[in-house]
Amino acid sequence: MTELPRRAGALSGLNLSGLTFPGLALAALAATTAPVLAQTTADTGREGGFTLLGRIILGAGRARVAIDTPQAVTALEEEDLDREQAGVPGDFLRTVPGATGYGSGRMTGQFFNLRGVGTGSSSDENRIIVSIDGVPKYAEQYRMGSFFGEPELFRRVEVLRGPGSSILYGSGAIGGVVAFETREASDFLTGSENTALRLRAGFNSNGGGYLGSAILAHRFSERFEALGALTYRHDGDFRAGDGSVVQGSGMDAASGMLSATWRPVENSDQRLRFSFTRWHSDQDDANYAADINAPVFGLIDRTITDDTAQITWENPAPDNPWLDTRIQLSVSDTEVDQRNSTATIPSDLFADSVYGYRTVSINARNTITAQGGNWDNHLTFGAQASRQERTHRAGGGSRLAHPEGTSTRFGLYAQNEFIYNQSLTLIGGLRFDRTELNPTAGVPASAMQARTHQGTAGSLSAHYRLNDNWAVFGSVARTVRLPTLDEIFESGFQGGTVSLDLRPETAITREIGLSYSMTGLVSSGDSLDVKLTGFDNRFRDRIERIMVAGQPSFGNIARARIRGVELEASYDSATAFGRVALSAMEGTNTNTGARLDSVPAHELVVEYGRRFQQYGLEAGWRGTFADGATRANGDRFGGYGLHDLFVAWTPDQGVLAGATLQLSVNNVFDRQYYNILDGSLATAEPRRGRDLRITVGRTFTW
Secondary structure, rough: OOOOOOOOOOOOOOOOOOHHHHHHHHHHHHHHHHHHHHHOOHHHOOOOOOHHHHOOOOOOOOOOOOHHHHHHHHHHHHHHHHOOOOHHHHHHHHOOOOOEEOOOOOOOOOOOEOOEEEEOOOEEEEEEEEOOOOOOEEOOOOOOOOOOHHHHHHHEEEEEOOHHHHHHHOOOOEEEEEEEOOOHHOOOOOOOOOEEEEEEEEEOOOEEEEEEEEEEEEEEEEEEOOOOEEEEEEEEEOEOOOOOOOOOOOEEEEEEEEEEEEEEOOOOEEEEEEEEEEEEEEEEEEEEEOOOHHHOOOEEEEEEEEEEEEEEEEEOOOOOOOEEEEEEEEEEEEEEEEEOOOOOOOOOOOOOOOOEEEEEEEEEEEEEEEEEEOEEEEEEEEEEEEEEEEEEEEEEEEOOOEEEEEEEEEEEEEEEEEEEEOOOEEEEEEEEEEEEEEEOOOOOOOOOOOOEEHHHEEEEEEEEEEEOOEEEEEEEEEEEEEHHHHHOOOOHHHHOOOOOOOOEEEEEEEEEEEEEEEEEEOOOOOHHHHEEEEEEEEEEEEEEEEEOOOOOOEEEEEEEEEEEEEEEEEOOOOOOOEEEEEEEEEEEOOOOEOOOOOOOEEEEEEEEEEEEEHEEEEEEEEEEEEEEEEEOOOOOOOOOEEEEEEEEEEEOOOOOEEEEEEEEEEEOOOOOOOHHHHHOOOOOOOEEOOOOEEEEEEEEEO
């Protein structure tokens, strides 16, 4: 067994293993609210505080407040995203319980993990659904991340944890959904002005990184507005907490976006929205392995282009209970061109290659609303269809370890929400999906045949408000994830063969929770929201890589189980804010008793900040504390404690009115630490040491 060393010192870490979950929850909540309770009522005259749990959730069906949703959900708005000064999209999830971005700090090594679901393999396709403006995003390539994106282009991120969203997003979303929304012209055209130009520049000390971005928004008329954005980001090789340089961790990326919104009918809620985003990187001498430390794979010249385009028509029709329609046509296109490998391993893996994923989708749904004296009913139904083309050319030919082909998917779904007396909410849903997988190259001749799978998913959830402060909720969901093209037809890797007999993967998840909301806790207009959720996720026929020569590359292991708890609490007033995010879970292959390495360490995040409105100033502290954990192979990852400080200044008068200055120091005590999700100790890279980040920006309107 190998163990990482711990650094001594009272601030270096927090051992969670000796605390019970109730003790952890109470300690965390006390840490956040104690400074708040010390305030006087004279500190604020605010009419209403909006906490993280008081925000509107759009991705769970009918729009509702997060704390009133019978599912663990978090909405991150622009102020949260800007505060992070994120270098990669996974940085946004730092304060979301049960959600992690991992796979090194590189822009090309990004994966997501929700509730212990998420690894760097093809088995994650559809287990977690990641989307940009509703467009599903996924790319699979050996030792590469599955998601590419520029943080500057996003205005909102919704994280829906658990399979409750699989009805609307697609069966198989066992872990949940991470939904990114890009910026719109209306975000900047908030007054009577018709044009807005926002300029931003940033710098980070660890790695000598910098960024520059420009966003131009224009309102052509009351019915048409458009936006264009350009961003360039550079990040050098960063240093870990022990001062060592993580070689190959830096890179450059350029991004752009065009979007437009047209309202075809005057004085109507109908709208047609178009958006196109491109993320592009052209890097010489990049590490072949973008997600782990593997010098044996050498260096390679790599060009990546990731495009997302969609056009959506929405017609809420508030005066017509039969019509609330949304239709979206989208294209996602990812291409990786790599060449000039320096690896000395004799394998076609390192040949000059072009990998591609291109998906065309259409999604249409409608909601019918009915009302009575003390009840409301909302029936949402729709259909999805998509065709994904997976290509790979290596040295003029194909590779058995990365089969080519098409995946055609069709789904039908219905979800009904019944609300009685504004206190009881019942949500039930059903979904049917069918896929057809057609190999075109890179497959043994004996396996060149189409494979078809289908499955049905269902969910039932309830939310009951006991009084103005307390509510309880619970759910049960059955989710079916259908095998993917790579899982069925891959062969050759580590001597594995095709896996033509794979069965769909099934998960049954139960959740139960309690929530508390209160306003006027300390002063008029402040808000405190707390949500506690427990979940139990049981897999059957879970699909995993086998890694045995002469055997199918993938197989259905008998059973697995992931269970855990999440606590999310947030406080907000005119002068102070705070939040707590706690997640503790365990995962086991119940067939062998081994730990599931996709399960993260227990983690507690505490954040507290103050607002000085007369100066346009906000300042705060964040602590992240992870427990030690051991992987299935015996590698022991030590626990750690990280401390971050942040300041934001937004003057509202004088010559600097409209400008913003953000300053943060991450990992203040320069702690050396690793994330257990990044792989074994032999290949996991240390995370970034102390890092000073500065971002300045200004918006001009006319």
